[in-house]
Amino acid sequence: MTVLDFTAYAGKLFSHFTVTLVTHLTTLLSTNRHEMEYNLYSNAEVTFSHLDQDADECFSKDSPSWTKTKCVITHNGWTLVLLAGLCFALLCGLTALGVLYVKKTNMSDFLEAQNMNLSASLSTVQQKLAATRPCRECDSGWKKHQGQCYFFSKEKKTWTQSHDYCLSVGAQLVIINGQQEQTFVSESIIETCWIGLSDLETEGQWYWVDGSSLNATETK
Structure with missing residues (x-):
């Protein structure tokens, strides 16, 4: 397999992996919701609650008295893991393609230079052989x-x-x-x-x- 064929194959494989990962991540994000469980400690009507995702407790401000509301929020950690994996895969893929492109360019330049050197050497040898031939x-x-x-x-x-x-x-x-x-x-x-x-x-x-x-x- 040549460098060009390998580059094309790596590009197709990387594109397929990226599309699959993005599709899976989109499906997961569309079905993932925050689950909230409220445990009210009084019968007072709650008209407004301020939700702080970093806190374990919420308070209702418009009720006659402060009403303590327990809020439990669950996050799906796999979402962040897949997102980080996608970013890492994109970075690795772009890096790999860049390295392959540079190697391909350097190889082409090297082969061209070698061809020119061989042609020059062949002509020099022919001239030397012609000079050493007996006169005819x-x-x-x-x-x-x-x-x-x-x-x-x-x-x-x-x-x-x-x-x-x-x-x-x-x-x-x-x-x-x-x-x-x-x-x-x-x-x-x-x-x-x-x-x-x-x-x-x-x-x-x-x-x-x-x-x-x-x-x-x-x-x-």
């Missing part, structure tokens, strides 16, 4: 530069046609790996030419034919 002659019509052979076609082709042609002769469209190579290609072309860079897979995201991104070569 290029075929007729090809130009040699730093141990590599380049062919500049005079035919008008599309990018795809040019790519397929290069593959058919055991080559590939040129990948610019440095300023020297770019200068050589620029000075060798007659009009315009295709290079091994395209955004065929995703428009606006440029990749070389070897799979490396344009940004990876720009950082060399």
